[in-house]
Structures are given as C-alpha cells and as structure tokens.
Amino acid sequence: MSCVTTQDRAVSINPTRSCAPIGAMLANYGIHGAITINHGSQGCATYPRHQMARHFREPVEVATTSLTEKTTVYGGKGNLLEALKNIWERFHPTMIMVCSTCLSETIGDDIPGTIDEFTDNHPEITIPIISVKTPSYIGNHTTGFDNFLKEIASNLPDKRKKKGETNGKINIIPGWVNPGDIRELKHIVREMGLHGLWLTDYSETLDGGYYEPRPHFARGGTTIEDLRSSSKSLATIAIQRYIGGEAAHIYERRYNVPAHVLTMPIGLANTDAFVDTLTEITDHQVPEALNVERARLLDAMVDTHMFTSGLRVALFGDPDLLEGLVGLVAEMGMTPAYVLTSSESKPWAERMVELTEELGVESEIIIKGDLHELHKRIKAKPVDLLIGHSKGKFIADDEKIPLLRMGFPVEDRFGYHRRSIVGYNGAISLVDEITNLLFERKASLVVSNTIVELGVEGPTSAPITFMNGKH
Ligand code: SF4
Structure with missing residues (x-):
C-alpha cells in the first residue's frame, strides 16, 4: 500500500523549491510585450533572473524597485510609483505586472493601492497593470505562477460578453x-x-x-x-x-x-x-496523425518493457509534474518507489496515494521534503533511476544511479527547455531516454534485446540482466 510521509526536520538540506516571484515572472513572459516589476530588493529580481537564464538560455529582463534600508523602514510606495513611470516612458509595454516579494509583503506595502494612485494620476496610460502576491514564505515558485494566472483570469477577460458569443477557441x-x-x-x-x-x-x-x-x-x-x-x-x-x-x-x-x-x-x-x-x-x-503517434508510443513501450519492468524509480519535483510522470513510470512497468515534493499539499498527497493504488504500484509519497530526505531513503533502499531537476545530480553521483533531468531548473545540460515531455511524442522521447540511461548506467553491452552486464557495481534493487526478455 502507498503511504504519505512528511519531513519533520525544521531545517532544509538541499531544498527543491525556488522563490515565488519567479513563477509570476515566468508566466508573465508568456504575454507579448509585458514587463515585470519586482517590488523588493535587487536580489529578489536577480536571483529569479539568473535561475531563468540558466534554464532557458535567454536574456531575462525584469525591473526592480530596488528597496533599500530607508524604503524598508518608511515604505516603498515612492519607488514603485517611480518604477511604473520609468517603465512606461522607456518601454511602452503592453502590460505591467508588479509582483511582491518577502520584503514588500512583510513591510505591508499596498501594491494595488499604489497602482490605483498611479493610474488615477496618469489617465493617458490605459494598459493593464496588475499586481500579484508572491511572498516566498507562502508556498513556492508554483504558487507564484498560480497566483499570476488567477489575477489574469479575474482581471483581463472582457466581461461584456453577449449571450452565445464565442471566439471559437x-x-x-x-x-x-x-x-x-x-x-x-x-x-x-x-x-x-x-x-x-x-x-x-x-x-x-x-x-x-x-x-x-x-x-x-x-x-x-x-x-x-x-x-x-x-x-x-x-x-x-x-x-x-x-x-x-x-x-x-x-x-x-x-x-x-x-x-x-x-x-x-x-x-x-x-x-x-x-x-x-x-x-x-x-x-x-481524433485525426490519423495522432493515432499514428499513439501507436508509435505503444510500440516503444513494448520494445523497451523487458529493460524497464520491475525497476524502482525515485522522483522529485513539483506536484503536477510528478502526478503526470507517475503515470508514465507505471506504464513502463516500473515502480515509483519514492515521490517527493517540497509542497505541503495534503490533498495532493492523498490523491497520489489513490492514483498509485489505481496504477497498481506501491509508493512512499513524501511532502514538504528536501533532497537530503530523498537521499536517506535511497541509501536505505536503493533505486535504479532518479528523475528530477539538476540538483539531483549529487545524489545520482554519490549513489551511481542515472538521473533523468526533468522540471526546473535544468542548468547543467543544454537544450532541455526545447524538448517536450508531453503528448505522445514527448512520451516516446522519455521512453527512449529512460531506456538509454539504464543501458549507460549498467555499462552494458546491448545486443538486440539482451543486456549483458559488464560488471559495474551499482545499487540495483531489481534484476536488469535479461536474456531475450526473460530473467
Ligand atoms: S527574499 Fe524572498 S522573494 Fe526575495 S529572493 Fe529571497 S525568497 Fe525570493
């Protein structure tokens, strides 16, 4: 039976979470001509910018209100008003999104009120200016993204909709x-x-x-x-x-x-x-083209099942990514032995227990967890494959297990932001990549559908040497 565990240490060791503003900034990048103002100290803009630039390999431009000691004591309203004016005059964006930070939330700056004051004083500026609450002590990077979407859904769509009117999209x-x-x-x-x-x-x-x-x-x-x-x-x-x-x-x-x-x-x-x-x-x-992709995915799973069936996998990352990935791992005949997230969501954990039981696999679902917690478990009962972002490489190196890089950030490989893991095509790529990682890890000689191990020691928990599909 699957179970839920929670990390009870007060201190985090190798956390898997990023800060909340980065989520809002990322989502705002998906709106043409929109600019972000990060209302906080400069580091709160620099850290997310660097994280995003390392993952996406693109210049990431974000404005900051550069709060200092003085504005921290007396409030950052003046800086925000000036930033809004500067951004408008210099860039003429299509939209401005102001996200808060730990600092501006803690000192209690009224961002929506400041935006109202700015738009009242500048009736000539008619672009949408929205504020998104992103203190990092409430949730994490996913919360910032989600809060941004809620603001967009609440404020941007046209409310004057005639009965039956549709854009067909x-x-x-x-x-x-x-x-x-x-x-x-x-x-x-x-x-x-x-x-x-x-x-x-x-x-x-x-x-x-x-x-x-x-x-x-x-x-x-x-x-x-x-x-x-x-x-x-x-x-x-x-x-x-x-x-x-x-x-x-x-x-x-x-x-x-x-x-x-x-x-x-x-x-x-x-x-x-x-x-x-x-x-x-x-x-x-469903068109024939998608049916063909689906059939190709099934074929890839059939072709690789003798190499993947029965293996144990540890996964870490964001709740939504893990929920989707567990499905693929089970479809490949593997067991998602440990599924760890930094999120504290109990409903998610309960859902994952139901899901893994429906899929017929037994998992330990770990919430509020860090990578130290995952490493401890892998040391106690090894796995054959680790799936998660680049920070998992330290576990992978120590335990000599392959790491399938996934999620955010992937900063030690190139081009991962371009690949797809969704859809039939994304799953085909994953099936190929997982199987090839397992081949490499065993330093195997692969002939047809037979893996001949070359004697590399590793914490294998399940047999991986197969002869024509049989142990
Ligand atoms: S202070 Fe908060 S908002 Fe700023 S970088 Fe740190 S976690 Fe992110």
Whole structure:
C-alpha cells in the first residue's frame, strides 16, 4: 500500500523549491510585450533572473524597485510609483505586472493601492497593470505562477460578453512547462483542427531565434487582445491542477466558460485524457496523425518493457509534474518507489496515494521534503533511476544511479527547455531516454534485446540482466 510521509526536520538540506516571484515572472513572459516589476530588493529580481537564464538560455529582463534600508523602514510606495513611470516612458509595454516579494509583503506595502494612485494620476496610460502576491514564505515558485494566472483570469477577460458569443477557441493553461512542451501541445491542438488560446505562451519568448535588428519585445506570447477575448472561449483546459486549475474555475464561475482540469498529459493514458477532452468540447474526431503517434508510443513501450519492468524509480519535483510522470513510470512497468515534493499539499498527497493504488504500484509519497530526505531513503533502499531537476545530480553521483533531468531548473545540460515531455511524442522521447540511461548506467553491452552486464557495481534493487526478455 502507498503511504504519505512528511519531513519533520525544521531545517532544509538541499531544498527543491525556488522563490515565488519567479513563477509570476515566468508566466508573465508568456504575454507579448509585458514587463515585470519586482517590488523588493535587487536580489529578489536577480536571483529569479539568473535561475531563468540558466534554464532557458535567454536574456531575462525584469525591473526592480530596488528597496533599500530607508524604503524598508518608511515604505516603498515612492519607488514603485517611480518604477511604473520609468517603465512606461522607456518601454511602452503592453502590460505591467508588479509582483511582491518577502520584503514588500512583510513591510505591508499596498501594491494595488499604489497602482490605483498611479493610474488615477496618469489617465493617458490605459494598459493593464496588475499586481500579484508572491511572498516566498507562502508556498513556492508554483504558487507564484498560480497566483499570476488567477489575477489574469479575474482581471483581463472582457466581461461584456453577449449571450452565445464565442471566439471559437479553447483556453489552454499549460502551467509550468517548457517551451518545447507548449509547442507539442500546440501541435496536438492543430492536428485536431482546433484553435488554442494560450494562458500563457512563452514557447517563443523564452526560446526565440536570433533576429536583426533585435525586436523591441521578444517575438511571440499571447496578446492582450487574446486575453481580453478569453472570456468568449468554448472551454478552458488546465493541464496542471495546482497551477492553473483554480484559474480555469474562475473562467467557469465568472464568464460561464466550462472548466476541464486534467493531469499533466505525460504518458499514454494522460495524453489520451487530454485528446479525449478536446473531442468532448468540440465534435472534432481524433485525426490519423495522432493515432499514428499513439501507436508509435505503444510500440516503444513494448520494445523497451523487458529493460524497464520491475525497476524502482525515485522522483522529485513539483506536484503536477510528478502526478503526470507517475503515470508514465507505471506504464513502463516500473515502480515509483519514492515521490517527493517540497509542497505541503495534503490533498495532493492523498490523491497520489489513490492514483498509485489505481496504477497498481506501491509508493512512499513524501511532502514538504528536501533532497537530503530523498537521499536517506535511497541509501536505505536503493533505486535504479532518479528523475528530477539538476540538483539531483549529487545524489545520482554519490549513489551511481542515472538521473533523468526533468522540471526546473535544468542548468547543467543544454537544450532541455526545447524538448517536450508531453503528448505522445514527448512520451516516446522519455521512453527512449529512460531506456538509454539504464543501458549507460549498467555499462552494458546491448545486443538486440539482451543486456549483458559488464560488471559495474551499482545499487540495483531489481534484476536488469535479461536474456531475450526473460530473467
Ligand atoms: S527574499 Fe524572498 S522573494 Fe526575495 S529572493 Fe529571497 S525568497 Fe525570493
């Protein structure tokens, strides 16, 4: 039976979480011409910028109100008013998003009130200026992203919607994914003959080309006009429950746009659920091209099952990513032995227990956990594969197990932001990558479907030497 455990140490060792403003900044990058003002000290802008630049390999520009000792004592309102004016005069953005920080929240700066004062004094500035609460002591980077989406859903869509009026599109909230994932989702929607309205779309802004002259704003991103019309969409699909799920329900409650909140479409069943939802919303049938991709994924799983069946896997990361990944791991015949997140969400943990039991696998679900906690468990009872972001490399090196890099940040490999893990194509890539990592780890000689071990010692917990598919 699966179980839930919580880390009871007060101190974190090798935490897996980032700070909340980074989530809001990332989501804001998906709006064409939008600029972020980080209301806090300079470091609160620099840290997320560096994290994002290392992962996406793009310059990340964020403004800061540069709070100092004096503004910390007397309040940062003056700095914020000046920052809003400067940003408008220098860049003429399509939208400004002001996110708070630990500092500005703790001193109690009234960001919405300051924005109101600014817009009252500058009636000529008609772009949307929104504020997002992102103190890092409430939640983590995923909370920042989710709070941003809730603000967008509450404030941007056009409320003047006539009965039956529609833009013919489907709102799709990808959540915290990579640019390559958004492109793969777009491919599926396009193949279905549908039009997505992406909330939000950083597939190009954070994975752009080299253009001369450099455009004033990065190419791509959802336009403000599209965001305005999102209240007229046919439905909203959130592919992550904890990032965007609540925003989808806001669309349903406020604008009568039906909400569909799904598990991240990683693996066969989860991708089927996404495709089925698209067919439910419209009367479009699944095209042959997607059926072929699905069949290719099944074939890849059949071809590799003798190498992956029975292996134990440890996973760590954000709740939505883990929920999707566990499905694929089980479909490949592996056991997600440890599933660790820094999130404290008990409902998520309970859901994961149900899910793993439905999938017929036994897992320890660890909430509020850090990497030290995961390492302890792996030392006590080893696994064959570790899945998580780059910080897992220290465990992987120590225990001599392969690490499948996934999630955020991946900073010690190049181009991972471009690959996709969603959809049938994303799952095929994952099946290939997982199998190849297992081959490499065993330093094996692979002949046809036979692995011959070359005697490399490792903490294997399950047999991996197979002869023609048999132990
Ligand atoms: S003080 Fe808070 S908002 Fe600023 S960088 Fe640290 S965790 Fe992030």
